[in-house]
Amino acid sequence: DGGITQSPKYLFRKEGQNVTLSCEQNLNHDAMYWYRQDPGQGLRLIYYSQIVNDFQKGDIAEGYSVSREKKESFPLTVTSAQKNPTAFYLCASSRTGANTGELFFGEGSRLTVL
Amino acid sequence: QQQVKQSPQSLIVQKGGISIINCAYENTAFDYFPWYQQFPGKGPALLIAIRPDVSEKKEGRFTISFNKSAKQFSLHIMDSQPGDSATYFCAASRYSTLTFGKGTMLLVSP
Numbered sequence: 130d131g132g133i134t135q136s137p138k139y140l141f142r143k144e145g146q147n148v149t150l151s152c153e154q155n156l157n158h159d160a161m162y163w164y165r166q167d168p169g170q171g172l173r174l175i176y177y178s179q180i181v182n183d184f185q186k187g188d189i190a191e192g193y194s195v196s197r198e199k200k201e202s203f204p205l206t207v208t209s210a211q212k213n214p215t216a217f218y219l220c221a222s223s224r225t226g227a228n229t230g231e232l233f234f235g236e237g238s239r240l241t242v243l
Numbered sequence: 244q245q246q247v248k249q250s251p252q253s254l255i256v257q258k259g260g261i262s263i264i265n266c267a268y269e270n271t272a273f274d275y276f277p278w279y280q281q282f283p284g285k286g287p288a289l290l291i292a293i294r295p296d297v298s299e300k301k302e303g304r305f306t307i308s309f310n311k312s313a314k315q316f317s318l319h320i321m322d323s324q325p326g327d328s329a330t331y332f333c334a335a336s337r338y339s340t341l342t343f344g345k346g347t348m349l350l351v352s353p
Binding site: 133160162164169170171172173174177179185187219221231232234235236237 | 249252277279284285286287288289292332339340341342343344345346
């Protein structure tokens, strides 16, 4: 089945540790996105990539990093510089730009910093 | 600066009633306005979308009304069902990214 796979679904981290969230898609989509979801805050864009080896900062990129070495993969690293990393992280992809069609979301990764 | 304002934050509707969620945007360059539905523990999924050259779009029980001059758009859910209980997000887009509202938690009581 085509779709987006995020892993792990749940992750616990100690303060000061970096953690990488995986996002893989087999939809052959060019564009991929990372959003952060907090209760009552909606979805806020962290990073996005429209093509391999290129990515752009979103609204809340500080403390995060990404790479796009393959079309299918767009991992997100939450670094120790992120002051409040506990959140629900959503990866998405779209065939082209977000204004031309649907974003397909994964089921999310919930990160808890202890 | 919040570019897409969504209201209400939460909504309780009786089964069979009409659910109405409103959004307002600031950037007149936005050219695509989707609504997403999210169930607990899942990612959002596209429900319905509209472009600004159309004032209304209907798909089954779901209708988007769009008022370009007022920079507002709304989602109407007719004959609301308990299975519609979810969080709904409006969004607006130009070029590559979507800007989301903060969401509305809808509960449809049996």
